[in-house]
Amino acid sequence: MLxxxxxDVNTEDAAGRKRLRQIAKQCVNYGQRVQCSVFExxxxxxxxxxxxxxxxxxxxxxxxxxxxxxLGNRYDRKIEHFGCKPTYQPEGPLLL
Amino acid sequence: MLxxxxxDVNTEDAAGRKRLRQIAKQCVNYGQRVQCSVFExxxxxxxxxxxxxxxxxxxxxxxxxxxxxxLGNRYDRKIEHFGCKPTYQPEGPLLL
Numbered sequence: 001m002l003x004x005x006x007x008d009v010n011t012e013d014a015a016g017r018k019r020l021r022q023i024a025k026q027c028v029n030y031g032q033r034v035q036c037s038v039f040e041x042x043x044x045x046x047x048x049x050x051x052x053x054x055x056x057x058x059x060x061x062x063x064x065x066x067x068x069x070x071l072g073n074r075y076d077r078k079i080e081h082f083g084c085k086p087t088y089q090p091e092g093p094l095l096l
Numbered sequence: 097m098l099x100x101x102x103x104d105v106n107t108e109d110a111a112g113r114k115r116l117r118q119i120a121k122q123c124v125n126y127g128q129r130v131q132c133s134v135f136e137x138x139x140x141x142x143x144x145x146x147x148x149x150x151x152x153x154x155x156x157x158x159x160x161x162x163x164x165x166x167l168g169n170r171y172d173r174k175i176e177h178f179g180c181k182p183t184y185q186p187e188g189p190l191l192l
Contacts, residue, residue, distance in 0.1 A: 004100070006102060006130075008134070008181065035102055038104070052178075056178055061178065065182075065184070067130060067134070068176040069175055070174045070176075071165065081161070083159075083160045
């Protein structure tokens with residue numbers, strides 16, 4: 001199933017930026033980063049529980065917000081994109 | 097239906113912050129701001145088309161990314177939240 005994960009963190013803070021990098025690293029194992037702090041992951045139920053546990057261990061529950069949206073298996077028509085960056089690759093290869 | 101709207105913009109830039117404020121102002125007419133740039137809106141098909149047109153007019157398509165996720169009418173079990181800020185109210189009343 002497609003699970004949309006949105007993570008809200010203060011990136012003016014170095015520790016916050018580090019947590020975002022760590023969250024992103026876990027999420028991109030299962031899918032893609034579509035915006036700076038929005039991830040689309042393909043997960044089964046067991047993977048989803050495991051990823052939730054990992055992300056909850058990384059986040060600061062006093063400062064950050066983490067939300068999961070379960071989009072099911074038929075998600076093709078449930079998503080529309082406008083503007084730039086259909087995917088977001090801050091550490092992707094530099095094209096010259 | 098519930099429509100999740102995620103908006104990616106560079107907020108280090110004053111013009112970007114202004115666009116985010118304008119996007120937020122439109123979205124909160126129909127729902128709530130759950131993270132800094134994530135909105136959950138209750139819309140019918142006509143409202144959704146109208147809001148899309150407004151947001152596309154505000155955004156900079158060369159710089160910003162705007163995504164819509166259609167969660168349908170039975171969305172209660174499709175959302176899970178962890179951490180702080182179940183809703184995000186940057187201009188909410190100051191509680192002393």
